[in-house]
Each structure stands twice: as C-alpha cells, then as structure tokens.
Amino acid sequence: MKALVTGASGFVGTYLVEHLTRLGYEVYRIGRPGSSSTLTMLPIDQQLSVNPEDEDTLLRYIDLISPDQVYHLAGFSSVRESWNSPAEVFQANAVNSIHLFEAIRKSSVGGRVRVVTIGSSEEYGKIDASIPIKETSVLNPKNPYGLSKVSLGMLARHYFEVYDLQIIHTRPFNHIGPGQRLGFVASDLAKQVANIELATSDPIIKVGNLESERDFSDVRDIVAAYEALAKEGEAGQTYNVCSGTPTSIKTILESYVSMSANKEIRIVSDQALLRPIDIPRYVGDSTKIREAIGWTNKYTLKQSLLDVLNYWRDV
Numbered sequence: 001m002k003a004l005v006t007g008a009s010g011f012v013g014t015y016l017v018e019h020l021t022r023l024g025y026e027v028y029r030i031g032r033p034g035s036s037s038t039l040t041m042l043p044i045d046q047q048l049s050v051n052p053e054d055e056d057t058l059l060r061y062i063d064l065i066s067p068d069q070v071y072h073l074a075g076f077s078s079v080r081e082s083w084n085s086p087a088e089v090f091q092a093n094a095v096n097s098i099h100l101f102e103a104i105r106k107s108s109v110g111g112r113v114r115v116v117t118i119g120s121s122e123e124y125g126k127i128d129a130s131i132p133i134k135e136t137s138v139l140n141p142k143n144p145y146g147l148s149k150v151s152l153g154m155l156a157r158h159y160f161e162v163y164d165l166q167i168i169h170t171r172p173f174n175h176i177g178p179g180q181r182l183g184f185v186a187s188d189l190a191k192q193v194a195n196i197e198l199a200t201s202d203p204i205i206k207v208g209n210l211e212s213e214r215d216f217s218d219v220r221d222i223v224a225a226y227e228a229l230a231k232e233g234e235a236g237q238t239y240n241v242c243s244g245t246p247t248s249i250k251t252i253l254e255s256y257v258s259m260s261a262n263k264e265i266r267i268v269s270d271q272a273l274l275r276p277i278d279i280p281r282y283v284g285d286s287t288k289i290r291e292a293i294g295w296t297n298k299y300t301l302k303q304s305l306l307d308v309l310n311y312w313r314d315v
C-alpha cells in the first residue's frame with residue numbers, strides 16, 4: 001500500500017508517517033521546498049518538494065507515485081494565530097486544498113485513491129455544547145481558522161459529489177502530544193513547568209483563558225484514526241475524532257502544577273493570551289467513528305500530559 005502525506009514534517013504528520021511506516025506502508029511525503037530535512041525516517045526519494053500552488057507538479061508526482069491513499073495534513077493549524085493572518089489561513093487551508101483536489105481528479109488515480117482531509121472541531125464554533133457535538137450539528141465557526149476548515153469540508157464534499165473523489169473528511173478535536181510546538185495550551189503550560197524545574201525562570205506560569213473546556217486526545221490515537229478511516233471510512237462522510245470527555249484548561253493547569261516538583265508556583269493571567277472570541281466548550285460525540293471503524297482513545301489524558309511535560313524536560 002502506498003500512502004502520500006502532505007504536511008508530513010509537521011507535528012501530526014511526523015506521527016502519521018511513523019505509524020504508517022510501522023504498519024508496512026510505502027510512505028511518500030510532499031512538502032514545500034526546504035521542509036524535508038526533519039523527516040529522516042523516509043528515504044530521500046520518497047520526500048518530494050513542491051509548492052502547494054503548483055498544480056502541474058502535484059499532478060506529475062501523484063501520477064508517478066500512484067498512491068492508494070492521500071492524507072492531506074498540510075495547512076495552518078493555530079486558532080490563535082489565525083486572527084492575525086486570515087488571508088494566509090484561507091490560502092493554506094482552503095485554496096491549497098483546491099490545488100491538491102484538482103491534481104488528484106486529473107490524475108490516473110482520481111476516482112479510486114482514498115483521501116483523508118483534516119478539518120476541525122472549530123468548524124462547529126458557537127453552538128449549544130451542553131450535549132456532545134454530532135457531525136450533523138449546525139456549523140457556526142467564529143474564527144478565521146474555523147471558517148477556513150468549514151470551507152475545506154465543503155470543498156471535500158464538492159469534489160466527492162461532482163468528481164467522485166473518495167474523500168473522507170475528519171473533524172479532530174484538540175490533540176496533544178510530545179513534540180507539539182509552543183502556541184498550543186499543553187505545550188505552553190508544560191514548557192513553563194519544565195523551565196521552572198530547571199530554574200531557568202521564576203516560579204510563575206502565565207496563562208490565558210482557564211475557563212474554556214476542550215475535548216483532548218493524544219496525537220498517537222489521532223493518527224491511528226486517520227489510517228483506519230482511510231481504510232474503512234465511507235467516502236463523502238465526515239467523522240468527529242474525539243474522546244467525548246470535556247476537560248477545562250484549569251484542570252490541565254492543575255495537573256501540571258501537581259506534576260511539578262516546585263510547590264511555590266504562582267499563576268499569572270496574561271492578557272496577550274486571550275482571544276477576541278474563545279469558544280467556551282467543545283465536547284464531541286464519537287459514536288459515528290466508533291461504530292464505523294471501532295476506533296477509541298488508547299492514551300489517557302494523564303499519560304499524554306506527562307509525556308508532553310517529559311518532552312519539554314528533555315529538550
């Protein structure tokens with residue numbers, strides 16, 4: 001089985017490539033020129049450079065590789081940063097996806113290659129979250145990132161309906177794990193705890209909104225879901241990828257404080273970490289993915305948080 005991964009050198013992509021390689025896939029990555037160096041586990045001839053807007057080269061590579069599966073992970077991933085660069089977000093998440101879909105539909109594998117696209121729980125946005133969110137929920141995104149992911153989801157549907165592309169759209173809720181860059185809450189908090197332990201900073205943790213609740217999964221579980229959906233998900237369908245359990249950011253912070261050796265930590269609220277709009281609660285309903293492919297989370301949140309902290313203790 002041949003798998004082609006866009007965004008392979010990113011946080012999730014690195015885990016996905018490792019997972020697919022372990023399962024015996026022949027993995028190819030497509031990345032921007034200059035982004036190949038971090039993926040040492042792939043032979044050099046399986047690392048291809050192309051600008052995401054360059055549809056002709058994308059098409060040539062797809063014809064050359066003739067993949068059975070495409071995982072489209074490339075994109076803009078930060079909700080917070082999306083407020084500062086809305087046009088860039090749409091270029092990365094929506095327009096570049098059109099280039100990829102066009103290349104796939106014109107290729108020799110067009111109607112048969114299984115394509116997994118990565119949306120987000122941010123597609124749901126501001127809705128009644130008193131009950132777990134189902135895939136059939138109304139979409140009411142409230143930030144540039146969420147808007148761009150709704151566009152991606154609609155494009156995926158369009159290319160399925162009009163061109164019969166075998167696209168499976170996913171809506172992952174928050175995912176964390178070792179190696180996630182700063183700018184995401186678990187890494188932001190864990191890094192500060194690690195710095196305090198190393199005495200490289202005062203025992204102060206700066207935080208943003210502690211009241212919001214999110215549905216966290218481990219990145220290692222998330223990539224397993226993507227692979228299983230590529231194999232067994234129904235094309236034209238959308239699947240939540242989530243745990244079904246909400247956790248407040250305050251709880252995450254308290255876990256990290258309790259894991260730290262330093263008991264004198266002070267918490268300081270940082271206005272710069274607040275967002276114009278922050279959705280108060282996301283909790284997903286995972287019934288559809290469970291019934292379709294039997295996927296559930298294997299990593300506990302406690303384990304994931306500890307792994308993230310240990311990562312920052314070591315770097």
Ligand code: GDD
Binds near residue numbers: 184
């Ligand atoms: N990043 C960050 N840093 N967030 C903080 C902090 C902090 O120091 N303190 C509080 N928060 C709050 C944010 O305001 C938000 O309510 C919550 O923690 C989670 O923030 P992020 O980790 O930045 O994730 P996100 O929910 O905005 O987006 C992530 O999840 C989406 C799926 O729901 C990203 O991974 C997206 O790419 C993904 O689609």
